Structure formats: structure tokens, C-alpha cells
Amino acid sequence: MTFPDITPDLKAAMPLLRGRLLANQSLAELTWFRVGGPAQVLFTPADEEDLAYFLKLLPNELPVYVVGVGSNLIVRDGGMPGVVIRLSPRAFGETSASGDTVTAGTAALDKRVAETAAAAGIGGMEFFFGIPGTIGGALRMNAGANGSETKDVLVEATGIGRDGTKHVFSNADMKFVYRNSGIDPSVIFTSARFRGQVADAETIRARMNEVQNHRETAQPIREKTGGSTFKNPPGNSAWKLIDAAGCRGLCVGGAQVSEMHCNFLINTGNATGHDIETLGETVRERVKANSGIELHWEIKRIGIPA
Numbered sequence: 001m002t003f004p005d006i007t008p009d010l011k012a013a014m015p016l017l018r019g020r021l022l023a024n025q026s027l028a029e030l031t032w033f034r035v036g037g038p039a040q041v042l043f044t045p046a047d048e049e050d051l052a053y054f055l056k057l058l059p060n061e062l063p064v065y066v067v068g069v070g071s072n073l074i075v076r077d078g079g080m081p082g083v084v085i086r087l088s089p090r091a092f093g094e095t096s097a098s099g100d101t102v103t104a105g106t107a108a109l110d111k112r113v114a115e116t117a118a119a120a121g122i123g124g125m126e127f128f129f130g131i132p133g134t135i136g137g138a139l140r141m142n143a144g145a146n147g148s149e150t151k152d153v154l155v156e157a158t159g160i161g162r163d164g165t166k167h168v169f170s171n172a173d174m175k176f177v178y179r180n181s182g183i184d185p186s187v188i189f190t191s192a193r194f195r196g197q198v199a200d201a202e203t204i205r206a207r208m209n210e211v212q213n214h215r216e217t218a219q220p221i222r223e224k225t226g227g228s229t230f231k232n233p234p235g236n237s238a239w240k241l242i243d244a245a246g247c248r249g250l251c252v253g254g255a256q257v258s259e260m261h262c263n264f265l266i267n268t269g270n271a272t273g274h275d276i277e278t279l280g281e282t283v284r285e286r287v288k289a290n291s292g293i294e295l296h297w298e299i300k301r302i303g304i305p306a
Helices: 007-013 048-057 108-118 126-128 135-141 201-218 236-244 274-290
Strands: 019-028 038-044 062-068 073-075 079-088 094-100 099-107 154-160 166-170 188-197 225-227 255-257 264-267 301-302
Touching: 007 019, 019 274, 038 274, 048 188, 073 274, 079 264, 099 108, 108 126, 108 201, 126 201, 135 188, 236 274, 255 274, 264 274
Parallel strands: 038 079, 062 079, 073 301
Antiparallel strands: 019 038, 094 099, 099 188, 154 166, 154 188, 225 264, 255 264
């Protein structure tokens, strides 16, 4: 599918824009599943000021969506109308440590934040080492692993509103809940500050190694996957419910429920976005029929059908 090219109009309306605008840019290579159609416009801002300028002048009727490294995302085959914004690691990926705090741009990998903290002897952020995403996604969905969550270490986050206004949010402002936050979805996070505890470097590294070993032995991290597909229902595990419903190894087209960890879906090589989403919905139906429990998607799904 090809969308109308609106980049000339946007450039004309934003003469001081320094970031890159691309029309009908494929999103498949930006996601771990490697599926999906194009973005009508893909915008990569030069820095925070450039992002604010763009949002301030962008017509309100154009939808906006932000992607990180695409580790938790299904893009539908028809693509994404409107504007997709991708924050580059060069402009938004720096990390630094001081005392017991770590500051990070939201394009920084969660893993890099854990490494920055470890190098500075700051404990409490080891769990980030096992999350295959960026800090922007961690803020939006209160990402967590191994018994810890983003809410446990966040001091404050900075973001740009849809009108180009800069905001600073405290931990309480974020209204964190399980795998979500209460901030307006139109806000684009640009940086965050975290606080841990001064700890022994060897102890921190040992904990990070435990996290990595768990991922490598229990999760299909070398496949084209999107991480945990469904949220864990209260008092239960999504993978156990999926397994009990007989869905381990289930296939739809080129998509498969992982044999290793059945809360992971896999693109076996030629899956479409439709295959993966249909497989997920099939799993939800079978789990509901078997256990009476309704699973809710943790993976984000965007765009329109082919």
C-alpha cells in the first residue's frame, strides 16, 4: 500500500525543521517481527527542540505514533497513516551516571541503562538488562522483569506534548500500573532520571548475568519475536494458561507460538502482520474457552489491515 505523499507540505510549513522526513517508509525493518506496511511519514527529529517545533506545527488531524526499537510491536500490513516518529540513538540515546542516579535519553536501550548503572556502582537497575526495548517504551508501559519495574527506580521523566510544550513528570505523576502509565498517550518522552543504591560492582554484574542467563535459557530471544505477547492475569501466568489450552507450537501461516516459551509468538520466516495478530487472537479465544480467563495484549498493534 502507498499513502499520499504529504512530506512536501510538511516541509513547506516547517522551514526551520532539521530532522529527516521520509514518505512511505517501510516499518518492517524497524520491528523485531520484521512485518508490516509503511509509515505515511517517518520523522526522525534532530533533537528535543526539533521535535517540539515539529509537533507544534503539525496539523492536529494527523495521527502520531512513536516507535523505539520495535521489540514490542506488530505493524499491520496496510501500514500506518499519519506520522511515525522514531527517536534516534544519536540524538536521544545518551546515558550518564552521577552519585546514585542515572540519566538517559529515551532512545537508549534498557540494557545500556543497566550497564551504565553497573559501571558506576549503582544497584537496583539490573532488571533493565533483561528488557529488550528502549527507555521510552519502559516509561510508557512500566516495563519490568525479574520482580522489578520501572516505577521502582524512576525519579522523573521529561516529554513533549502534542502542542510542542515540554513537561516534566514525577514518579507520582506517571500514575504507574502493571504494564502501563497514566500519562496522555500523545506525550513523547525524551529523557528520564533514575535512582538506585550504591552497591558492589561484582554483585551488580552477577545479578545482570543471572538476568541474561534466564533470558537465554527460557526465551526464544534469537528468533523474530516481539517479547511477551500477553500480560499476566492477576494471580496467574499467561504462558501456563496458553500451554494448558494446547497452544504451544500452534501455527497460523508463518506465525507460530514458541515451543520454548508459549507467551512468545515467532515469525518463522514468511509471516505477515495478519498471521501474527490472527495467531494471537486465536490463542486468546482458546485460553478463554479453556479457562474462562481473558488474556490482554502486552504487544502493541498499530496500523491498518492490508
